[in-house]
Amino acid sequence: MKRDYATELDFLKSALTLENPLMPTENFLAWMDEKKKAVKVDIEQIRFSEMDHWGFAADSNLRHSSGKFFSIEGIEIDTSWGNVNQWSQPIINQPEIGFLGIITKKINGILHFLMQAKIEPGNINFVQLSPTLQATKSNYTKVHKGRAPLYLEYFRGEKSGQTRVLLDQLQSEQGARFLKKRNRNIIIEVAGDIEVYDNFCWLTLGQIKEALRYDNIINMDTRTVISGIPIGSYPTEVIRLYETLLSTEKNYPTSLLTSFLDEERSLHRIEEIISWITRQKSEYELEVKSIPLKEVQRWVRDDMAIYHEDQKYFSVIPVRATISNREVTSWTQPLVKSAQEGIIAFIIKKIKGVYHFLVQAKLEAGNFDIVELAPTVQCLTGNYRESNGPPFIHNVLNAPPEQVRYDTLQSEEGGRFYREQNRNIIVEVNEDFPLEVPSNYMWITLNQLNTFIMFNNYLNIQARSLLSSISFT
């Protein structure tokens, strides 16, 4: 498969660059703090009956009066996967494909990313670092009558002479919360001058990955976009070339990179992994039927919230957001509030000298195509406090500290989720850990995962979020 190694090398150099005279990392962290202090954010939980433009329609679903944005509907699930084979639940239905776009530009030969300190009502910290553009179709077709999002023209082809597309993929959102929702994840490079508006700044990819070592700074949308960048997935001859180029130009650190290069040392061929996925999709059925919200079993709706009768999973709450420097200063909207914190974790293991990720084929109700590739562990806290918990949870939670390669709290998208954060963990197990795994798990290299990310609907958002945290510095 012919690939654009020149672009990949540009991405790699940016990932290996931590120095940025325009915005050194310590300044960036101070700048984020400043942005946070500069805005007044008030999120008030209200009643459904107090919402503007939102209400329960004749079919009982929760909708905006314009018919746009998103709605909260019911679905009924019938599946042959797992232990629970039938249930109904509320789900977010937002059929439009939105933009998650990052503008990049070479500054002193290094690709810099134009990032935005963005306020979202559901954000922990209120302000998190988002892509240059984060826009639903309703957003950029101006349904809410605000001004058009900044930089939109760069992504809609209006500046096509000055821009080049580096990455352009459809990627899924949370299958347990969204019905088949996908976004267009896109990275472009601009050639000429470009205005940097207030709340925007240039960062290298290395700096973004450095900020991912802290809790809740980099938002979910940024994480999904950068997860598509195929760093570390080079054939041997390319990395040898890179090493030469990189060491000639500058003393880039490349030692960490080599542990991710599969150089044809992967445990399974890509065809075997495709066969494994094909088998999962053929064996398991997932039938999803839309139903009116009021027909969802075991869920209660009162004027304050839509919630499960056991207070499990999540609830939908109406809020009024009042924000000083956003396009629309005050508005009401529903937010999804998780009943508890979750955990997502990859177990990785060096096999033949190369890191392999223990990947799970996971079915979720809103998945576009039955199963997606998920982290080794993906569950809510409540689940793993129960007697057994899901497979491998104890390997993750009881890992000796020297095996924990990554452990932070990262937020879900603050435009839909109320202060939801998940623990993101990567654990490197040692030699003793068995290669033999249950039939719905498989060891896959980063190179191979990157190949699947290029094509639609393979890796779920949790897996992508974890992969975005992998740093080579």
Next chain:
Amino acid sequence: MKRDYATELDFLKSALTLENPLMPTENFLAWMDEKKKAVKVDIEQIRFSEMDHWGFAADSNLRHSSGKFFSIEGIEIDTSWGNVNQWSQPIINQPEIGFLGIITKKINGILHFLMQAKIEPGNINFVQLSPTLQATKSNYTKVHKGRAPLYLEYFRGEKSGQTRVLLDQLQSEQGARFLKKRNRNIIIEVAGDIEVYDNFCWLTLGQIKEALRYDNIINMDTRTVISGIPIGSYPTEVIRLYETLLSTEKNYPTSLLTSFLDEERSLHRIEEIISWITRQKSEYELEVKSIPLKEVQRWVRDDMAIYHEDQKYFSVIPVRATISNREVTSWTQPLVKSAQEGIIAFIIKKIKGVYHFLVQAKLEAGNFDIVELAPTVQCLTGNYRESNGPPFIHNVLNAPPEQVRYDTLQSEEGGRFYREQNRNIIVEVNEDFPLEVPSNYMWITLNQLNTFIMFNNYLNIQARSLLSSISFT
């Protein structure tokens, strides 16, 4: 991307082999004729009220009493693609994923394919060459109480010690007729002895491709399975190796092969093609709502058929099939009957010395993921007799004979379609043909098409059918 070049070489050798002492091609053609003469097939058009186990349910949809097999339902389509943006139509709903499986075995070092002379009620000629196994889930879970299909055990893992999976992909069926239907296309290799039942024979891939030069011998299921074999999609270094290996062993003809090798000479990088597909899927919306069959607008149902009021598109007819040597000797079922013959055609052009295929991003109501990659031209005859016809139709129909590389009639699946055949054409245009094409078309090499075939839901069944006909001998 690490690939299994040893397997690809096995496939290539089989594709380049026309001599088969077990079953020379002329014997094979005689054998097919014999099979055809050996059965008595009677397909009688009946009334819906005369059907056994089939009937119109309370919701007006046409169903089998077991709830299995398939049903004829209504859908309502809302799309921003094309000139007609809203319509409703009947569609075949068969949510199960079936098997289309071929067993292969090395005989004298060459991979041979175990093929079946299979009777299907809708087949032109009644008998066509099908994969070893062609089974819906209802089929192999024995809903129709016949015996289990032959060789099923090889595909369900019961012989896993003696078998190796060579190819295993989910591929779509006709998006205009089936609602999101997919089959598991699988090729396995067996090591030990295997019984060859009546109606089965061993053929090389070259022989199957040779038979594809004739009308209506190789059925659609065989065509889709062999289209997944990545012949001709090798990197330069691999083909050099192959040439050496092949010429050492035997004087294989490889001259045709080299015109398909892109050797990094493709007009577009794979990332650009992915970006183009992403743009199509983001820009065009496809909303499909299930409706009762009786609510489909402008379609009529009487006791003889379900048909469009202008007699266009297709109709659904009830038939009684009586066949002498099938599991169930006589049964009734609905078949879909096309209102006219169709045409599917690829325009190919040598660009930088490599064949590029002019591919169309096409939306069809039953598509799994909005658009699929389709041949340059795909339409019903009625369409192109109208004033203008679809783009490029005249380049195909008025091509000078020396540009026509392939031109045969090939059948749709005879288990669902009544004697439906489409003209399959490949035209090689010359230098003058413009590289500039409308925004929903793109020039793609065979290597790149083969890469997309590996992943789900990219090439539609018409594109795959045409690719299966490419011969290198």
